[in-house]
Amino acid sequence: MPRRSTPRSVPESRTPEHPNGDEVNRRLAALIDVAGTVSRSLDLDITLNRALDKVMALAHADAGGILLYHERSRTLSYRVYRGLSEEFVRKIGRIGLGEGIAGRAAELRKPIISDDIARDPRITRPLPGIEQFKAFMSIPLVARGRLLGVMNISTRDARGFPPEAVSLVSSISDQVAVAIENAQLYEALKRKERTRGDLLRKLISIQEEERKRIARGLHDEISQSLTGLAFNLEAVLATLPPDATETRGKLEEIKTLSIRMLEEIHRVIYQLRPSLLDDLGLVAAVQWLADNYLEEAGIRVSFETIGTERTLAPEAQIALFRIAQEAITNIVRHSNATRVNISVEFKKRSAAVHIEDDGKGFNVEEIMGSRETDRGLGLLGMKERAELLEGRLAIDSSPSRGTRIDVEIPG
Template identity: 40%
Template sequence: MKKRKSSLPDQDYRYLFENASDAIWVQDLDGRILYANRAAERLTGYDQDELLDQDVGKFLPDAHSHDIAREVRRRLLAGEDFHQPYEQRIVRRDGSLAIWRMASSLVITEGEVTGFQHIARDVTAERQLQDNMRFYVQEVLRAQEDERKRVARELHDEVSPSLLLLIQRIDAISSNSRLKLSEVMKQKMEDLRVQTVEALESTRRIAQDLRPRILDDLGLIAALEWMADNLIKKHGIEAKVIIVGREQALSSEVQLLLFRIAQEALNNVRKHSDASQVEITVTFGEEKTVVSIADNGKGFSVPLRISDLAAGGKLGLAGMQERAQLIGGHVDLKSDPGHGAVVTVEVPNQGNRCEMPTPSQELERRLRS
């Protein structure tokens, strides 16, 4: 163990400190390293002797990393709670970048704050694997949406007109007195017409479910209102869309994400909730856009994690979270038996406005990731 001034106070702690598999270092209030263990040497590429007296700022590669460090320091000194561990980008001695998962705490000596202790683990490979998985999932979802759009377009542009033409020909045959159709044949033609009309309606419904043209043509709000109207007309569920704040232009990717999550939530309302009312609220804020779907149905018990819903067969609800995380958003689900359910999805606006997040926002984003 390498130290700069006084020795660490406890022999047992000193042994644990030096032999821990995670990097541990202590810094003073000015950011100078006082103690560092061997794992810190391995993670940074610097010898322990070289780490002593170093300013921790030299290991931070960019402005956002400095902002995160300042925000963590501010919260610790202010006594504010925040979720730990959090992630931080670090530059090694050889210039390569690493991602560390860190936990930080105050060092208090004789009742006074004298510095900070940090514990870190290199999760670079893990994060790269997660990023690769997100990329592949995103590509699969994009391919699925492209295929949905293609099939919906073909159903709308080719199959539906063909069925409509068939109905017209059936009508022409049935109304042609020169053919002198028997009553039996007229009934068969009428039955054929009914079946063809049903096929046309089913084709249009499937095309709309696959990819509503209203979403591409008129945007998210119009598509949500269309779904609410369908709930009223087809299922007798009183549904309405509420807009809070000034409507903002969202990217097509975000609109599609919010639509798909709302679609899944409303399908659950229709199939499982026994609800008579549902409200779809879209809130446009400065930092984020929020869509919530609240019903007055029978509700259910929510597991601790949304991902646990997959084990119970609720793959659609679990898939909402996966979709939201792809663009930095998250989904919250609240429900109790007998008290309805509320599904809320939040997505950040900075990706649409090309704005840089504040240090606090960036820390929260990394804490969630």
């Protein structure tokens, strides 16, 4: 019977005895090199691939892979690999904690080495092509006491892994584990941001639909009723005898009040959802904001269109309009401006609105950080609307220097 190789378990703290200066320098250079390589990206797959390539090159390995640990199922599975067949990886599937060499290394949180993996008694599954490998090393990846996975490397000949290689790879594994933890945290953050973004998009969509519904209701019911009242009052006034001056005066007051209410309701309808935006586009809608807010407040307005006006994607158009609406409202309420320059710019793959006033300005960081004020929340809402559509919002202001707002959104 062929003699089975004796597996080795190597404590994480084991180092070669009395390493010379050259060996220490090599180890330090390798650690610095790996740390720099794996920290260049927060993308998990890029980090894992770079780490595996570096470790395999330093250890002169012919094959290898990184298995990530799944806390809920307490299993390991390959995420990236080199020199292994897809059939081999598929056959391995998920490895339980404590199962096989990799599972055992993860459970013990210590490197395990086998001089002949094909004959190792801990290999309990038939794995295709395992006979082509000889020396095998499995190193746990642990960061801040938390198991993240295991890194396996192997050779196709009997040269094995000397103690200094084991020590070097074990030291490198700490750097790799921290990089993996950072990448996983970044992935989790991106997932949360995507979920938050989806919810915000849904909320904004619901809000816009509700605004349209309310505007339609105001137009179809209250606005038409007031219009009818004004016409009826006009008809009654036409039938009054010349000497009914007191009655005429009271009816004229009611008529004037009803017309004023009708104008205010039309203003509210346009605030909720201007038909100009749907019918004539962004330029006409922003021009309406300038005419009905700024000029009415006694602020002079310079308005221009840059580029050739075109139809925008509905979500981009409404976002730019709402941001312009918030900016103009803030100018009227807070700026004490006497002049405002507005431009709507159409680029090849995006559109932008630029609004600049000569008002008293403000401390951007202070106001943006004040979430308890309407103004602070309004500015944050503008920023979120732009970023949800992969756009950008820039606010340039300081006390006594006026304010400039630039927003650009793809569309």
